[in-house]
Amino acid sequence: MSSAQPHAAIPDFGALISKDRVHTSLYNDPDIFAAEMKKIFERTWVWVAHTSHIPEPGDFVTTHVGQQPVIVNRDRDGKIHVLLNRCRHRAATVCETRKGNARAFVCPYHGWGYKQDGALRGVPQPKSYDDDFDKSDLGLVALRVAQYAGLIFATFNEDAEPLDGFLGDAKPWIDLFMKQGGGYPVAVGGEHRFWFPGNWKIQLENTTDAYHFPIVHASFLDSLDSQAEDMFAFLEGDGYVQDLGNGHSVMVMMPELVDLGADLDRPIPDRFEALAEDLRKNHREQDVRRIVRAVGGTGFNINLFPNLACSMAFFRILRPISVAETEIRHIALTMDGGPTAANQARLRLHEHFQGPMGFGTPDDADAWERVQMGSQAGPDLSIMLNRGISGDGHGPNGSNRGDVSAETGMRAAYQMWKRMMTA
Amino acid sequence: MNKKNGITFDEAIAFIWAEADVLDRRAYSTWLDLWADDGLYIIPIESDVDDYATVLNYIYDDARMRRMRVARLTSSNSMAATTVAETVRTVSRFVKTGSENTGIEIRAAQHLAEYKRAKHRLVPATLDIELRRHNGKIKMVRKVVTLASRADGIQGIAYLL
Ligand code: FES
Ligand SMILES: [Fe+2]
Numbered sequence: 001m002s003s004a005q006p007h008a009a010i011p012d013f014g015a016l017i018s019k020d021r022v023h024t025s026l027y028n029d030p031d032i033f034a035a036e037m038k039k040i041f042e043r044t045w046v047w048v049a050h051t052s053h054i055p056e057p058g059d060f061v062t063t064h065v066g067q068q069p070v071i072v073n074r075d076r077d078g079k080i081h082v083l084l085n086r087c088r089h090r091a092a093t094v095c096e097t098r099k100g101n102a103r104a105f106v107c108p109y110h111g112w113g114y115k116q117d118g119a120l121r122g123v124p125q126p127k128s129y130d131d132d133f134d135k136s137d138l139g140l141v142a143l144r145v146a147q148y149a150g151l152i153f154a155t156f157n158e159d160a161e162p163l164d165g166f167l168g169d170a171k172p173w174i175d176l177f178m179k180q181g182g183g184y185p186v187a188v189g190g191e192h193r194f195w196f197p198g199n200w201k202i203q204l205e206n207t208t209d210a211y212h213f214p215i216v217h218a219s220f221l222d223s224l225d226s227q228a229e230d231m232f233a234f235l236e237g238d239g240y241v242q243d244l245g246n247g248h249s250v251m252v253m254m255p256e257l258v259d260l261g262a263d264l265d266r267p268i269p270d271r272f273e274a275l276a277e278d279l280r281k282n283h284r285e286q287d288v289r290r291i292v293r294a295v296g297g298t299g300f301n302i303n304l305f306p307n308l309a310c311s312m313a314f315f316r317i318l319r320p321i322s323v324a325e326t327e328i329r330h331i332a333l334t335m336d337g338g339p340t341a342a343n344q345a346r347l348r349l350h351e352h353f354q355g356p357m358g359f360g361t362p363d364d365a366d367a368w369e370r371v372q373m374g375s376q377a378g379p380d381l382s383i384m385l386n387r388g389i390s391g392d393g394h395g396p397n398g399s400n401r402g403d404v405s406a407e408t409g410m411r412a413a414y415q416m417w418k419r420m421m422t423a
Numbered sequence: 424m425n426k427k428n429g430i431t432f433d434e435a436i437a438f439i440w441a442e443a444d445v446l447d448r449r450a451y452s453t454w455l456d457l458w459a460d461d462g463l464y465i466i467p468i469e470s471d472v473d474d475y476a477t478v479l480n481y482i483y484d485d486a487r488m489r490r491m492r493v494a495r496l497t498s499s500n501s502m503a504a505t506t507v508a509e510t511v512r513t514v515s516r517f518v519k520t521g522s523e524n525t526g527i528e529i530r531a532a533q534h535l536a537e538y539k540r541a542k543h544r545l546v547p548a549t550l551d552i553e554l555r556r557h558n559g560k561i562k563m564v565r566k567v568v569t570l571a572s573r574a575d576g577i578q579g580i581a582y583l584l
Contacts, residue, residue, distance in 0.1 A: 098574070190468060190479025195576040218500035223491040327576045332479045340477070347479050352488075357466060357481045359495055362503035362579030 013421035020386035027199040033323035041066025045153040047308035052187035075116035082154035083140040169244040182294030189334035192355030198372035200320040207309040208409025239404030247305025247416025249409030254299025330354040451493040459562040503581035508539035526555035
């Protein structure tokens with residue numbers, strides 16, 4: 001073979017990202033999307049489930065890492081596994097239900113059976129295989145798994161840095177987020193699942209975009225009482241966005257709702273007064289105040305690159321389907337073992353804003369769809385991300401930090417995108 | 424059947440057809456008047472739930488939330504609602520599921536076709552509707568819209584089902 005074989009040109013992904021803008025093709029180029037799946041979703045830690053999804057031995061959920069279907073389960077010893085949902089014989093999925101409890105996974109095509117840890121237990125009619133047929137080579141492919149504060153992540157990459165280091169400065173914020181259990185563990189409590197015809201990064205940006213709120217969510221704001229409306233007028237307040245490293249960021253909209261365990265003496269908002277009165281029947285005043293303060297969630301969004309956000313009162317999960325199709329899940333959170341009235345209040349609050357028929361999400365989704373449509377025009381133009389850029393380098397310890405409507409979190413995500421796409 | 428408060432099968436069907444027409448015409452304030460004050464409008468994620476209040480739904484609206492929802496859809500402040508979706512719905516396959524003593528319970532099929540941004544989409548659902556008479560007028564006490572696609576991702580819906 002001649003050594004003059006031409007090399008396929010490696011696209012210069014780094015050139016698409018500047019400090020204050022990114023190239024429009026990031027939203028609509030199928031080749032970039034294909035590279036993202038390989039270089040990002042198959043290389044980094046991807047959120048797959050919360051421990052409360054699979055509390056008991058045998059519990060499982062099915063989901064995706066990038067575009068690859070996986071099973072997340074807990075074995076009889078309590079250990080969590082993330083397994084490719086693909087039979088090692090001729091590729092059928094071994095599990096088609098979204099959640100359940102299974103002692104084993106038996107492929108419906110020819111009946112190969114796998115244990116909870118993915119090991120191949122047995123195959124029907126083994127006699128027509130040769131002697132070198134080695135079951136120990138043919139278990140379901142297992143991903144690396146790690147967890148923090150109940151959040152379960154998986155990666156294909158044996159060389160990825162430990163999850164602890166990857167989350168880094170986001171960890172104290174995750175701890176604060178989990179205080180919305182109000183003294184109880186946080187548990188998932190149902191979810192809204194919807195999709196929109198647009199690129200996944202449009203949604204990634206949106207979680208750290210306070211700028212759109214009064215415009216896109218005007219009809220939601222109209223539906224609030226005046227106290228709540230004031231609380232959501234955060235563009236006038238002292239909030240901020242801070243780069244947390246590795247593509248992660250936090251956007252603090254309501255600084256008074258950063259630590260839900262503190263300031264329990266604050267007056268109870270009018271909209272929660274009836275709930276507080278109800279809770280007083282069975283709880284001490286201090287507990288009532290802690291639960292009520294936690295019921296509406298936190299005042300900040302943590303955007304964790306690439307697919308999870310801990311967003312005020314819920315988890316936002318994005319799943320890239322194709323370059324112009326993205327699935328979003330808004331997972332409601334409850335207080336595990338907490339008072340029924342408080343948990344029902346949390347579910348009703350979630351329904352009010354979230355989901356395909358909420359007062360907020362359909363308007364967000366409409367805006368994202370327009371971004372995707374508009375990005376067909378002016379293919380050489382840029383997506384501008386320069387709001388609050390003067391705060392870069394001026395946050396705590398020289399970090400990037402801008403006011404609440406700064407695009408600091410988006411710049412953080414795209415710098416991580418660049419790092420991974422050019423690695 | 425209790426003559427004074429009862430509702431016949433035919434009356435129920437006529438009411439449900441009229442409601443469908445009201446919704447396709449987006450006459451939402453008329454729609455609010457079709458409800459009993461304690462009525463519940465529910466679009467569940469899971470089916471066969473005993474008490475929808477205890478689980479997450481797409482919609483779990485009492486009278487206050489219904490009023491707010493209509494205000495949102497009719498204000499010009501919702502970008503999703505101002506990009507109008509044309510809907511054409513047919514309700515049929517009526518089955519009586521409860522007693523006729525003080526009202527009536529009906530299960531029916533709803534085929535809704537939506538047209539928005541040059542695209543059609545189908546939103547099929549089963550309706551469970553409970554009607555009761557209030558001062559002689561038929562009112563909706565409960566409407567549960569169980570979407571065929573409830574468990575999977577659906578695109579935003581900025582009209583009423
Ligand atoms: S594909 Fe699974 S047993 Fe054949
Ligand atoms: Fe939004």
